[in-house]
Amino acid sequence: MKPAPIRYSIRPSNPEAHLLEVRCTLAESDPAGQRFALPAWIPGSYLIRDFARHIIAIHAETAGQRVRLHRIDKHTWQASPVGKHEALTVICEIYAWDLSVRGAHVDQTHAFFNGCSVFLRPIGKEEVPCLIDLQRPPGSRFKEWRVATALASARGEKDAARPHAFGLYRAANYDELIDHPIEMGTFTLARFTACGVPHEVAISGKHDCDLTRLTSDLRRICEWQIRFFGEPAPMPHYVFLITALGDAYGGLEHRASTALHCARDDLPYHGMHGIPEHYRKFLGLCSHEYFHTWNIKRIKPAAFTAYNLDAENYTTLLWAFEGFTSYYDDLALLRCGAIKIEHWLKVIAATIDKVQRDPGRQRQTLAESSFDAWTKYYRPDENTPNAVVSYYAKGALVALALDLTLRAGTAGRISLDDVMRTLWQRYGESAQGGTVGVGDEDIRLIAEELSGLKLESFFADAVHGTADLHLAQLLKPFGIRLKCSASSTMPSIGVRTGNEGNDVRLTTVYEGSPAQSAGLSAGDLLVAIDGLRVMPSTLERLLVRRSSGESVSVHAFRRDELMAFSVQLGAPVKDQHTLLLTDKHNELRRNWLQEPSERMIPVSDQAKKSTSTDARRR
Known part of the structure; x- marks a missing residue:
């Protein structure tokens, strides 16, 4: 007999005070006393966040009677046993004033929350299906609010939600529940289709975005990535949840959506020509989080196949999951025709600058940087540049170096693209229910298997060592020269x-x-x-x-x-890198970068038909 679903409800109970009321009801609870826990962190952001600190009131009840709730540790509670057929409900009041892509933020203009920050986990019942009642704030002034989320409507259930409406949604289990952030408010909504998959863009905050331009550019990025890994896409639909602010930048990936913060000036505007740097950077962010739909949400390190949400989950592989994604995010912009090669070369040069300027690259390996993310990367201080190397930035350069090594060593027959697709086939697409994870040596072994090259020394140096990558030498066969010079004639004090x-x-x-x-x-x-x-x-x-x-x-x-x-005073520091094309018709480079023959193609009539917008804004 299937267990009754766990029922959640959530509503902004007092938006002006930034309060959420969250309920969790179990038809059948642990006869020894049901335990509940709120996650200590959120997957994708590797730092203990202690979301339970935002709970300002919590109690349990059954049939209208209070049940004793005993706190076990900083984020775990245990209810006293109740009768076998008595439903147990835990009610939380949560302070939601964390304006980030990770937590919960509520005021009279909108509500945004990630499941990790608001939904209690009934311990031992993580695989039970969930029904989630999303409720409008009390009061007539919120009658125009609606919902943006990739959660599925609870079709067939009474009060099942219609598209973008309040009501009942469903999740297959707790892991799925917390992997779908939710926006409530009077956001702008736009739609487009990529490879047959419906996509939505919900923008909160004041803005003057050219939605046709944005959805056109996102469509070409999404289509390229879906085709890169192979159709069909692993999600039935996808949502970009964007909060436009005065000055912000950041994103967090989810299985069928992403939460993004950007400066409102980063968005394209009507009459904008070309692709200004701030807009390119925003598209790169969108591309990065979208690539994670495959590379970390479904292709996972072994340590992440079953998250321990109560404590740190250590892995030495973030350089591959964040670094490789950082390599492909802007490469996707180039390959799909959103930017020109000159722009992309500048992006790579800036990444080299970032890595080479910090002495930390000579102290910490990429594997160590991945493992230490919980204590170092997300807790920077004044000495971080001396002690830490970024698994994002150097990881991207290792991806570049590995791609060049594979292409040059096999005369273009094998590339990092092939490695990524093989990872998808073995660990993502056909993995046994997502329980098969990538081990520490698997990426090297796959690269060697596909190419026939011996790569132990490459990985020993690039991932487990602190030597600088030989990028100038690797780029030369591709008709690209790496030049290093001082950015200033001023003597250095360091x-x-x-x-x-x-x-x-x-x-x-x-x-x-x-x-x-x-x-x-x-x-x-x-x-x-x-x-x-x-x-x-x-x-x-x-x-x-x-x-x-x-x-x-x-x-x-x-x-x-x-x-x-x-x-x-020291000599001026040579800290500025430039990439120059030395062979305009290099075949290796052409196969690598796959530049479309036409760039920034205007939105066609067909594309316009697949793109629709909703002009509501706030």
């Missing part, structure tokens, strides 16, 4: 600075730099160089006429103490 009004504060002092040798530290407030006041507008002028090896006197406040330092 610091990062931040402006505080007319003051300059050191935010990072690089390891082995002239500043570190002289005793300067992060947090020091620069006062003067050779007796002249340091301000944001004068710092470069005070140093640019100096020569490498020359010593300057620096005064700085550390806390409230004035300190003096003698800094011997």
Whole structure:
């Protein structure tokens, strides 16, 4: 006999106070006393978030009578046993004021939440189907609100939700429940179809987005990715949940949707020509999260095949799942025709700059960076550039290097594309219910199997070592020259600075730099160089006429103490990389980058028919 579904309800009970009321009802509970837990983190963001800290009231009841609820730890509660046929309900009041893609945020203009931050998990019943009643806030002023989510309507049930309406939705189990973020409000809605799959774009926040341009560009990106892995797509429909703000950037992937934050100026506007950098960056973000539909939501590290939502889930493979995705996000823009090769080369050069400028690449391996994400990557401090390498940025460069190695070593017969498709076939598409995960050596073994190349030394250096990648050498056969030069003629002192009004504060002092040798530290407030006041507008002028090896006197406040330092200036740092085409008709490069013959093709009549918009905005 199938168990009765777990029933949830959620409503913004007091939007002005940023409160949500969430209920979880079990028809049958553990006779020894049902336990409930709220996840400590959300998959895709590898830091303990302790969502339970936002619960401001919680109680349990059955048949209108209170049931004792005992707190076991910071996010787990146990209810006293109830009768065998008595339904048990736990009611939470949650403070929702986390304006991020990870948590919950509610006010009188909208409500957004991820399941991990609001839905209790009945322990031992994670595989029981769920029914979710999404409820409108109380009051007539919210009558225009509607719903955007990839959750499926609970068809066949009484009060089943119609498209974008409040009502009853369903999830196959708890894992599916928490993998569908939900937006409520008066968002703008646009639709398009990619490879037969309906897609929606819901934009919250004030904006002047050209929805036809946005959906046209997203359609070509989504179609390229679906065809890259092979039709049919693994999801029946997909939703881009976008919050437009004054200044924001970030995203979080889900199995059939993504939550995105962007600056409203990042969105395309009517009459916009070409593809400005801020819009390219936003499309790259959309492409990144969409690629995760395959690479991490369905192709998973072995450690993620069954999430432990109570504690850290360690893996050494984030360099492949985030780094490879970071490689393909902008490559997809190039291959689908959204950007030109000149734009893409600049993006790759900027990624090389990012990795090469930080000494942390010489201390931490990519495998270590992946493992340490829980304690280091998501908790940056003033010494992070000296101690940590980004598994996003360097992971993308390793993907580039591996792709070039495979293509050059097999005369273009095998590439990283083949590795990704094989991973999809073995660990995603045909995996046994998603329970087969990628092991630490599987990517190398697949690459060797497909190419016939010996790649142990490559992975030992690139993933488990700290040596710099030989990108200049790898790019040469593809008709691309990597050039490195100094971005400034100013002698170096080896610091990062931040402006505080007319003051300059050191935010990072690089390891082995002239500043570190002289005793300067992060947090020091620069006062003067050779007796002249340091301000944001004068710092470069005070140093640019100096020569490498020359010593300057620096005064700085550390806390409230004035300190003096003698800094011997270093040579200008060669930290700017440029990629140049040396062979316009290189066959290896043409097969690699797959540039369409026509770029930025206007939306055709057929494309317009597959794109519709809803002009409501707030």
